Amino acid sequence: MSPTIGVVVFPGSNCEQDAVEAIRGLGAEAVLLWHESAEIGEVDGVIIPGGFAHGDYLRPGAIARFSPAMESIVDFAERGGSVVGICNGFQVLTEVGLLPGALQKNIGLKFLCKPVNLQVESTNSILTSQTKPGDILNIPINHFEGNYTCSEETLNELRNNDRILLTYKNNPNGSMGDIAGICNESRNVVGLMPHPERACHHLLGSTDGEPLLQSFIESANA
Amino acid sequence: MRYQASVEVRLREGIADPQGSTIENATSKLGFEGISNVRVGKSIRFTLESANEKAAHKTVQELCDRFLTNPVIEDATIIIQGIE
Structure with a gap:
């Protein structure tokens, strides 16, 4: 049976349908989850x-994090569920x-909307298991606040534990360590600024997002 | 008691401030000399009910820690004033 992927919708989300399309295109089920519902289903x-x-408002994500759906998602992640945050x-x-x-x-304070080349740094995660180290993926970015920042201590921890999954070949936004995507300690929660769901069809100019979302679907099926 | 709270959210020292640098670059282009260390923050003002000034400060500090700042990159200064 193909897995069902829940895609959260907040007021102001605008890539949820792209994500649903991409997931369905890869043969899995996708459902939208309204942020005000604590029930994220099966x-x-x-x-x-x-x-x-x-x-x-205030900061990206600052208000969304208090949505009832987020509590359930934190719980889901802590039980080992696969969670990907895009942009x-x-x-x-x-x-x-x-x-x-x-x-x-x-x-440089520019809103960046363009395809970029990413390098796979680690394949040990729910999003990169079907890629190879060193693979170059051409995937669009679309953000104003994508400049990854953390303490030196955190950066070392990410590096030493192989938690940097994707880096930019030509750093577009100032991110520390050229970071485009990272995972948590248990490797089941991944965040990345580039949009793999927008690189899943030849008509979109690239299908390099497919191995990432396929990895994710496979992890959800496990 | 009612209090007026004024919270200034700032990027922590050492955190790059792209807005600050852009403004700083513009100042010299406009002919202003000697301006440096430009940092951009946010000012958030509100009133709150509290038993006393100390309790009001504690509430606002908690609000800053949980919500108004992202402690990874920001900190805040808090000013509490009683309202007559």
Whole structure:
């Protein structure tokens, strides 16, 4: 049976349908989860999609983290469930404390919307298991606050524990360590700024997002 | 008692401030000399009911820690004033 992926919708989310399309295109089921419901149902994996949850007021993710759905998602993640936060979803995951660090305004203060090349640094995660170390993936970014920031101590911890999954080949936003995506200690929670769901069809210019979402679907099926 | 709270959220020292640097670059272009260390923050003001000033400060500190700041990159200064 194919797994069911829940895609959370906050007021201001805008990539949820792209995520649903991409997941269905890869043969899994996808359902939307309204943020005000603490009931996330029998989902096998969760995607927190991109957008501007609650208008990004105060800070991106600062208000979204208190949504009833987030409590259930934290619980789901702590039980080992696969959770991926894409772009705004990554920001939400840092705010809620499932991932370390924070996403700051881009160096140069430009909203960046373009395809970038990513390098796979670790294949040991729910999002990268079907890639190879050193693979170059061409996937779009679309953010103003994607500049990954953390303490030196956290950066060392991420490096020493192989928790940096994806890096930028040409750092577009000032992220420490060229970080584009990281995972938690148990490797079942991943956050990344690039949008794999927008690189899952030839018509979109790239299918490099497929191995990432396929890895995720497989982990949700396990 | 009612209190006026004024919270200034700032990027912590050592955290790069792209807005601050952009503003700083603009100051010299405008002909202002000697301006440096520009940092941009947020000012949040509200009133609250509390038993006394100390309790009000404690509440606002908790609010800052849990919500108004992201402790990874920000800290805050709090000013509490009683309202007549």
